[in-house]
């Protein structure tokens with residue numbers, strides 16, 4: 001046992017500590033951004049609000065569409081969806097100002113906290129690739145009129 005400890009190179013320990021510290025920081029930012037931007041509607045514990053705001057906690061919709069999460073955050077959702085057997089018809093605006101790193105930290109926070117994913121693995125690069133691919137068809141084209149009028153309203 002002692003030998004194992006002795007053979008643990010101090011630099012290696014330092015690197016591990018730095019990596020761990022870095023991860024924690026990202027998690028804390030993810031939580032802060034969730035609390036500041038999403039919790040008002042989806043609630044702090046992710047349980048949503050009746051049939052108005054869908055839950056993120058144990059959401060079967062989100063589990064099945066987890067790779068869409070960065071696109072939902074960046075571009076919003078303008079659709080009629082079924083989440084845990086409840087139909088939701090409202091819409092959610094996107095957050096185009098959040099950076100790839102910020103979106104990735106929110107995604108990891110949500111996957112870890114609400115979907116009990118032990119090792120959520122979104123990265124800023126992945127967020128960029130995913131959101132670039134959904135930008136072309138602007139995600140959920142089922143209600144383009146509503147989406148466009150909301151945009152027009154926002155730009156007034």
Ligand code: HEC
Pocket residue numbers: 034037038039040041042052053054055056059061062069072073077078079080081083088089090091092093095106110
């Ligand atoms: C103003 C209220 C509001 C805010 C703020 C909000 N949402 Fe939503 N969100 C909704 C509504 C309403 C829907 C359903 C949209 C639909 O039916 O097309 C939704 C749907 C979703 C969904 C897909 C359905 C589900 O529950 O699995 C996800 C994921 C989601 N939101 C994540 C987020 C995240 C992350 C944030 C913060 C960055 C956020 N939302 C901020 C209201 C909101």
